[in-house]
Amino acid sequence: MASVTIINPSTGEKIDEYSRITAVEASEKVKQANTAYQEWKNTSFEQRSKLMNALGDEFENNKEMYAQLATREMGKTIGQSRKEIEKCAWISRFYAEHAEEFLSDKPVETEAQNSYVNFLPMGIVLAVMPWNFPFYQVIRFAAPAVMAGNTGILKHASNVQGCAFALEEAFRKAGFPEGVFTNLNISAGDVKGIIENPDVVAVTLTGSDAAGRSVASIAGANLKKTVMELGGSDAYLVLEDADLEEATSLATLGRLQNNGQTCIAAKRFIVLDGIYDRFLELFSKKMEAAKMGDPMDETTYYGPLARVDLREELHEQVEKSISQGARLVIGGNIPEGKGAYYPATILADVKPGMEAFDNELFGPVASVIRAMDEEHAVVLANSSQFGLGSGVLTTNIEHGEKIALQLEAGSSFVNKLVVSDPRLPFGGIKNSGYGRELSSYGIHEFVNIKSIWIE
Incomplete structure (x- = not known):
């Protein structure tokens, strides 16, 4: 079975080794995420907020553990790693507090007796994430997506798999049901099959413009919604x-x-x-x-x-x-x-x-x-x-x-x-990508913006 070795970039020493899951095992995890979605989409904002606040507590209460893991795996200074974990707690709490407001029905005056815009979850969102902010980049997608009623699956960078599994465990410790957030330790070559899986409805990627073009082309061929946050100069x-x-x-x-x-x-x-x-x-x-x-x-x-x-x-x-x-x-x-x-x-x-x-x-x-x-x-x-x-x-x-x-x-x-x-939209134009993350704009990227007309 293939595996990925984690190297401490500061010392060059091996930290850990993780076995890759097979394409068949990954498909089974996607199936479990879809089963979880069928229940999760019907939960109340109150229930979701309680768990998302608990996730914020998990980051705050174990900040040093998560920060040291990030520093060991990708080399950022320990002080900046602590700030990254603090930001994860902030974003978790921000969406716990504001998601219901952001996704509340928006009345529109028409000739109908009643007409409004409704925001509904879509299903499984796949996130292809980089190593430079191994916790924050993930929470930036996961907090709004999950609070909207979607479930999330993560394909993280190979060199931060310890952080990837720690994130999955953090959601579990916060009380989220199994399958609401899942880490897939798959190779880059297996991503195409996950995007093509009919249960996956959308893809978000943060990374290089080359990676964005590749993933967006596969998603486009399968008519899947995408958000791309790519390189910058x-x-x-x-x-x-x-x-x-x-x-x-x-x-x-x-x-x-x-x-x-x-x-x-x-x-x-x-x-x-x-x-x-x-x-x-x-x-x-x-x-x-x-x-x-x-x-x-x-x-x-x-x-x-x-x-x-x-x-x-x-x-x-x-x-x-x-x-x-x-x-x-x-x-x-x-x-x-x-x-x-x-x-x-x-x-x-x-x-x-x-x-x-x-x-x-x-x-x-x-x-x-x-x-x-x-x-x-x-x-x-x-x-x-x-x-x-x-x-x-x-x-x-x-x-x-x-x-x-x-x-x-x-x-x-x-x-x-x-x-x-989290209070402002984040994203780029040109080869830096498209779509927005964070704020109300970010949570609206992965919902069904549905018009309701009652005559």
Whole structure:
């Protein structure tokens, strides 16, 4: 029987090994999820909320256990892992409180005696999830989907299977019926068969645009609803009136949080010509000063990449960018020793057509781009295949808002790093995907929006 080995990216040591289930076993689990759905769809919001709040308690009460598991499996710093688990608790409670309101009947005035829009569950939602936020990414789909009356099945990234099974156990410990949330430890090659299973009604994926295209094409051929949250190369415009001390501190955090492995991380810094050199000087000092090391050490600023092969791919992108004319300011070398570490790196004078401009660099590498004026900065920001997040750094809030409205992205933040918040919709445009997660918009993605007319 095939198995998957989990490697600690900080040490290179084996953590655990999990046996893959067969396609037949996966189909049986889908069948169980459908059986669970037939009961779960008829439960009251009160019942669902009670269990979802209990899930929030489970995350809060066992935060350290879950956080350490995430850090061991994918390498994020322990402090950031704790925050991830806290966010899982927040999202669980948010939907426990608001799902009924979001899905309440919406009266519509027509010629009928009574007409309204009703929101009904659809069935089993398959989630294909990545490793970079191994708990949060899953809860982001599962909390609204389950509160809507659907059941969820998870195909998680291979290198975080411990987190995947822990999530399944967390739902069980919270009291959810068997089959409401199920982990499928299957290979990528078995995903197609799950999507094609007639009991699966929808698919949500977070990952690369290549993975999104593959899954969306299979789902489309089977007329299954999809939501895609894909890659990003978020542009942050640094205007001439920006506070550069604050801007470079924000840029350092934005590029190094989660060890640089975040879809909505600040990746392309588009800096106005008049402050370009000073920004680069301050940014370089702060990136160099950030401590790289053991993610379990509370003083570590950023840890390793999730896997050695990912580090090799990132390094190839850096070298390709340099060969295309980008200037290496700091970093750019693979350190000796164990683990998948890569140093904080800055590529300056990046331009369209270069790897560091055109594609996503998933790691602690920043691209700094010179803009001649604000109009040029907006053009550069929008000259991207991606459109997930974006930002503007300025001391003129009103002007910053006007610039933010011109940026082609699912989110634009002024003087703050883009974050996902359950109160706001989250998602992208262009090759960053389609559909929305979180807020009322997210819970409406996987329900039957049904019109009722009574003459």
